[in-house]
Amino acid sequence: LFAGPVDFLKGVVAMEGLPPDDRPEVCFAGRSNVGKSSLINALTGRKALARASNTPGRTQEINYFLLGDSGYLVDLPGYGFANAPLPVVEKWQRLLKHYLSGRASLRRAFVLIDARHGIKAVDEEIMTLLDRSAVTFQAVLTKIDKIRDSERDTVLTQVRDRLSRHPAAYPEIVLTSSEKGEGIATLRAIIAGLP
Numbered sequence: 001l002f003a004g005p006v007d008f009l010k011g012v013v014a015m016e017g018l019p020p021d022d023r024p025e026v027c028f029a030g031r032s033n034v035g036k037s038s039l040i041n042a043l044t045g046r047k048a049l050a051r052a053s054n055t056p057g058r059t060q061e062i063n064y065f066l067l068g069d070s071g072y073l074v075d076l077p078g079y080g081f082a083n084a085p086l087p088v089v090e091k092w093q094r095l096l097k098h099y100l101s102g103r104a105s106l107r108r109a110f111v112l113i114d115a116r117h118g119i120k121a122v123d124e125e126i127m128t129l130l131d132r133s134a135v136t137f138q139a140v141l142t143k144i145d146k147i148r149d150s151e152r153d154t155v156l157t158q159v160r161d162r163l164s165r166h167p168a169a170y171p172e173i174v175l176t177s178s179e180k181g182e183g184i185a186t187l188r189a190i191i192a193g194l195p
């Protein structure tokens with residue numbers, strides 16, 4: 001993966017719209033405002049590739065990006081909107097369940113966690129869904145620049161403890177800051193190293 005230029009392919013609102021699963025893909029999930037758009041932009045080296053849109057309703061689509069000819073990078077809609085209407089939440093959950101359970105080419109899911117907040121109940125829900133779908137997932141801490149170095153161990157301990165209860169969790173946690181660039185090359189290398 002990451003063998004060529006990154007281009008937006010399409011936004012998908014229903015299962016029928018998914019591209020054929022003929023090449024490996026990775027997906028990114030996280031609570032709204034976790035820094036997912038910023039991270040995808042930092043990873044791909046493109047500014048504003050992933051729209052930094054936090055509007056419920058506008059973000060209920062799965063965005064596909066082409067990684068050269070080699071694979072797809074998939075931006076899942078942000079979850080955990082405090083006041084999203086129930087039909088919006090339910091539609092999102094249905095699409096996500098379908099996507100996660102039926103995507104043979106999905107090599108790994110990256111679950112983004114705000115370093116200041118650690119793993120929350122809504123994150124647990126998606127991790128449980130990933131367990132059930134047998135999709136290996138890896139936790140990525142975002143906005144690591146927003147916490148003190150002395151606070152890193154505390155959040156890492158919480159995240160490690162929670163991950164240990166999820167059979168599909170990959171043990172290595174990636175610490176990132178899209179702002180400062182920390183961990184971006186590491187994450188890119190992890191993705192590039194996936195089969």
Ligand code: GDP
Nearest residue numbers: 032033034035036037038052054143177178179
């Ligand atoms: P999304 O809703 O998950 O796509 O989140 P965004 O990428 O739009 O980021 C949400 C907010 O967090 C924005 O105000 C970003 O500028 C900020 N943000 C994102 N990543 C970082 C980071 O690494 N460090 C800091 N300090 N702020 C960040």
